[in-house]
Amino acid sequence: MSDMLETISHTWEIPLRATVDVAVIGGGSAGVAAAAAAARNGASTVLVERYGFLGGTSTAGMVGPFMTSYTPDGKRQLVGGLFxxxxxxxxxxxxxxDPGTTEAGSAWASFIELGHANVTPFHVEALKMATLEMVCDAGAQIRFHTSFVDVVMDGERIRDIIILDKAGLGLLRPKVVIDTSGDGDIAAKAGAPFEVGRREDGKMMPVTLFLTIGNVDDARVEVWMREHEQLHPGERLFECIVKEARERGEWTLEREFLNIYREPTPGQWRVNSTRIQNVDGTNPDDxxxxxxxxxxxxxxxxxxxxxxxxxxxxxxxxxTGTQVGVRETRHILGDYVLNGxxxxxxxxxxxxxxxxxYPIDIHDPQGPRGRLEGIHADHYEIPYRCLVPRQVNNLLVAGRPISADHEGAAxxxxxxxxxxxxxxxxxxASLSIQQGMTPRDLDVKLLRTRLREQGAIV
Structure with missing residues (x-):
């Protein structure tokens, strides 16, 4: 018997569904912001999302709270604008x-000090509505229950995006594409180079299924942690209990402590404690x-x-989350690679x-612990060049798969x-269309000025 994978060839007649200035593929955090920003700046914009709601990892994955948007000392906000x-x-x-009111080491931050000041506790349903309103108010069109399939290239330019929805296959014809798929799917299909996971071995951080629990005695959890801190400074929440349970064979998860974060509703906490190793988030079997x-x-x-x-x-x-939260897959290689x-x-x-x-936060791809290392300054910057993939002229990448190595992306x-x-x-994307040039050739001074005018912090 042949070991070769059986394939067939099939020809489709694919109708053109829309011609737009900007197509944003993926309605997560980056996609919501990209679609709203493009539309507010005058571009006809379509946002493609596979679920029936926006928010991505924060809603479908229930990943929360939002990590810090402030300097480590909490004195200055770093991310404003649409966020x-x-x-x-x-x-x-x-x-x-509001993150301006949450402190490091509090229940909002799972009692963690480093990198956990000014987190944002939120309810998933509130985020679904807030993101929906913002994108709709901006005038962008949303295509829910729609998946990205492939690209049609014209040299080094994306001519069409092939999508799949309940009506079948269709085409979107944009001037500029923004890949906010979370995994760099569009960039990869378009031929942009990328790396996967750690450069030395390709291993990726583990994935986590988040859950929300209720009926918690908030006060008792806090009292236990404060009393424990006096006896075992530096230990995380319930770390000693987990260690003793592991020794007795009563704990099998690859975690050394419990990561649970208090939510706005009393008695309700977000749980970040499951861990599944050796998962490639671009592999459907995994x-x-x-x-x-x-x-x-x-x-x-x-x-x-x-x-x-x-x-x-x-x-x-x-x-539980609609899907597992994926920390790392592709790192698209752009005009600059952000490093550790x-x-x-x-x-x-x-x-x-x-x-x-935010610190370099690496969940060990091969063990229960990881690395949380704080930065030696009040902040760093992400350059525009990290959003501009190589070898594709009308594509920008935003969100998790921007051009960064394993440590930078962490x-x-x-x-x-x-x-x-x-x-x-x-x-x-909108400015480059108005200026009649590719995103790569856009005057970054113009972009930075516009971002400031919009309330972004640059």
Whole structure:
């Protein structure tokens, strides 16, 4: 029997669905910001999203809270613009806590000090509504329940985007494409070079299925942690309980402590404690395995909470993510590659379009622990060149797969900089069309000025 994969050839007649200035592929954090920014700057814009709601990892994956959008000392905001607008909308709905009021080491931050000041606790449903309103108010068209399939190239330019929805295959014909797929899917299909995971071996950080639990005794959890801190400074929440349970064979997860974050509703906490290793987020077989294992681990956690953890004896599982949260897949190679030294030393760039202070946060691809290393400055910048992939002329990349190495991406992957790079990409796409040039040739001074006018911090 032949080991070759069987294939067939089939010809499709694919109708043109829309001709637009800007097509944004992926309605997560970066995609929401990119679509709103492009539309507000006068570009006819379509946002393609596979689910029936926006927010991506933060809603479908339930990943929260948003990590810090401030300097490490909490004295200066680093990410404003559309990111802050989404927060303001949620706060007005009673669905979030403004990061200007949350402190490091608090229950909002899972009692973590480093890199966890000024986090943003939020409700998933509030975020779904806030992002939807912002994109619709901006005038962008949203195509829900629509998946990206492929690109049609004209030399080094994307001519068409092939999509799939309930009506079948269709074409979008944009002038500029923004890849906010989370995995660099469009850039990869278009021929842009990329790396996967760690440069030395290609291994990627583990994935996590988030869950929300209710019926927690908030006060008892906080009292336990404060009392424990006096006896075992530096240990994380329930770390000693997990260690003892592992020794007795009562804990099987590849985690050394419990990461749970208080939510705006009393008694409700977000859980970031499952861990599934050796998952390639671009491989459907791996993703299927991860979803199965993640849900098994979620119920193992519930049983452990009830039997071992003070304050969680009556915890109830409220919800699990629609999908696992993926930390790392492709790193698209752009005109500049952000690296770990840039992050740690707080490098600034003439074409900086976003600011960030989150530590290098690497979840070990081969073990239960990781690396959380704070930067040696108040912030670093992400240059516009990290959004401009090589070898494709009318494409920008925003969000998690921007041009960064394993260490650089381990900081820039969190939600606030994803909004910031998305807003920059959407603004740049619109301006480049108005100026009659490719995004690569856009005057970055013009872009930085426009971003400031919009309330972004650059």
């Amino acid at each position: 802050q607008e989404v927060i303001d909308r949620m706060v007005a709905m009673g669905g979030a806590v 993703l299927s395995r991860a979803e199965i294992e993640g849900r098994r681990q979620a119920w193992e956690l519930i049983r452990f909470f009830r039997s071992h953890c003070p304050g969680l004896e009556h915890a109830q599982l409220i919800a 030294q840039d992050v740690l030393e707080g490098h600034k760039f003439e074409d900086g379009i976003a600011q960030c202070s 900081s820039a992957r969190v939600i606030p900089p994803c909004y910031a790079t998305g807003e920059a990409a959407g603004t740049a």
